[in-house]
Amino acid sequence: MYDDELAKERAYVDGLYSRLDELRAEKVEQLGGVRREKSMGTHQNRSERDAFATLYEDRLAQLNAVDDKLVFGRLDLDDGQDRYIGRIGLSSEDQRQLMVDWRAPEAGTFYQATAFERMGVRRRRHLMLQGRTVKAIEDDVLDHTMLVEGEHLQGEGALLAALNSKRTGRMNDIVGTIQSEQDRIIRSPLSGALVVQGGPGTGKTAVALHRAAYLLYTHRERLQAAGVLLVGPSTAFMKYIERVLPSLGETGVVMASVGNLFPGVRATAPETAETAELKGRLAMAQVVANAVANRQRLPREDVRLDVEGTRLILTVRQVRRARDKARATGLPHNEARLTFVKTLLRELTEQLREHIEAAGAGNNADRSYLGEDVRSSRDVRIMLNLCWMPMTPQKLIDDMFSKPEILAAVTPGFTEAERSLLQRAPGAPWSESDVPLLDEAAELLGEMDATGGRAQASAEAQRKRDLANAEKAIANVNQQLEDSGVDGMLTAEQLADYNVVEAAAQTSAERALTDRTWAYGHVVVDEAQELSPMHWRLLVRRCPVKSFTIVGDIAQTSSAAGAISWQQALTPFMGERWTLEELTVNYRTPSQIAEAAVRMANAAGQVVSAPKAVRDGEWEPIVDHVGADGVVAAVVAAMPEETAAVGGGLVAVIAPLALVAETTAALREVYGARIGHGAGSLEQDIVVIDPHEAKGLEFDGVIIMEPVALLAGAGGRVGDLYVAMTRPTRRLRLVTSEPLPEGIVR
């Protein structure tokens, strides 16, 4: 019986792959066609062909990316029809539906139907493929009249098979085994902010990625031009997840770690918890505003300026009036500078004219050069810059933190201790908590080129005003819709429209990455508990319609600037416009290890959501007590046992930052290139990382070094140790020179 069914499914799946190959060949043919014609015809013809070429290339890339496990399910329905569910939709040449895209409404029952609520489904079949071959099938029979003796197919559950598979250092999609509580979240409406709270391993990252793919599919018209931004905690994490969306047939999502959210800056410098917390406070927005105002200075007294041998006087009053006029434009600093400079140049030119006329010197021809004389005077240029210096965000923030007199001037109300937390050397590398400050500065400074390329500056200023108007209009429309109880997402089209500013041949994603003012249609934030209020302020700027998916676990917060509750973190930015969903099942960590992590957190006085683990493991956590100088050696000694236990899987050593380098070196002496460390080293089978880098990742086996140090480094929170303990899918070992934190051992 089973073999017959298997043979039938194999034949059907062969047919699906043949169709996929046919479509691929078609696209290759079409692409070849437009490429051959490319150099001919008018400019318009060429650009049309370029557009077609891009379209075919995208479709071809999508067809290539979905090859692995193309299909994973089949539904048998009450009406006698069956329906195959796969990564994309496929139809035969005569438009017969062969396979439904998992995101289509009619595929929803594959994830939602239960024996209690069948939703018209008699049987759900999981097809488990290896390469292009169906290796096994497994049925959930929902209609019990179908349960004929001997017909109920057995086999290891598709879910457990996925969970028990060895980790590769890259996240896989879960499209074949999405559980119903996850599916409900993935398919939630687009508008507003959705917060997904869930303990470790509950699939938050998986859900966030599948939701991004779902939203792009379901709201393609609204989202394709504006784009979707996905924000994660670190570059190692972004690398870990980077293959998931392409495997779901989506390549257009813009992905950025928190440190990369400001174009042109890669912020990775470490920083103390106290400094990060202080820089993350909302009060820093005012500090940055003060720093900008500080660059709009008045001279202490009237100044004399030399213009071609003539002495002119610039009064404090004149400068103040010009400053007020420039500020009244409401433009950002660099753009308002034009008004400031023009006003003073005009007044100084007038003064020069009066001097020359009074002296009876010069003729009309000379006078036309007066303006130029004033503009090119060294004294005048220096004075104008001193009073209103054009600035880049980088220079503003760097000066503010490295020049004590500026720092003191812009931080009234701060204590000396707080100022010393902010102080640093000029040109010091950027940290993650600098990113929102740079963004805030860029917002207040505007574009640099305000006097040089005037046409460009005024076009840019016009664009900014248009953008601001559109945002205002959106806010109004949203408010009206909200007041009348209607979903407010009509506005994404408008967004898309005003993003199409310089419609170049770039994709939205490419443009969005380099454009700080890009307004996304939706933003997905992973590990969101780590974000400071200033980070949230930046993210809301990136998505004025406030359409967000926010996933995280409050108990895993380890940043001192991070969230204590979702309410506290989000209310300042979203008001009450957010809803909370919870995920309750832990798919990663075996019960023995998950329970030890919860006991440890509880013993430290922290309440954590304790999701139910779907699997029991083979081992309780293993503990090695060693002398203070024996920790590194103990890790090296334990490694053969650990790698053997996970049989070729991935092993991670999670160490306090201070021990990472020494441990990596000691392990390399034995294992050479098998040892990776730091971001992007997940291809090796043994890695050494610190708790920050471990966020969001998972490994077959984990060795934690000095758990007490992880607790101590986290400023009273259990986040780092809790995160580290919940990374393994199979085995956990702790190597400690101090008494173990309470709760870990039963």
Ligand SMILES: Nc1ncnc2c1ncn2[C@@H]1O[C@H](COP(=O)(O)OP(=O)(O)OP(=O)(O)O)[C@@H](O)[C@H]1O
């Ligand atoms: N429905 C599912 N089917 C198969 N695997 C799943 C499913 N849900 C989650 N998983 C697997 O469970 C593991 C944990 O998922 P994920 O990393 O998304 O959890 P998380 O909630 O983001 O965890 P953390 O907060 O601890 O980083 C991953 O290997 C993921 O593929």
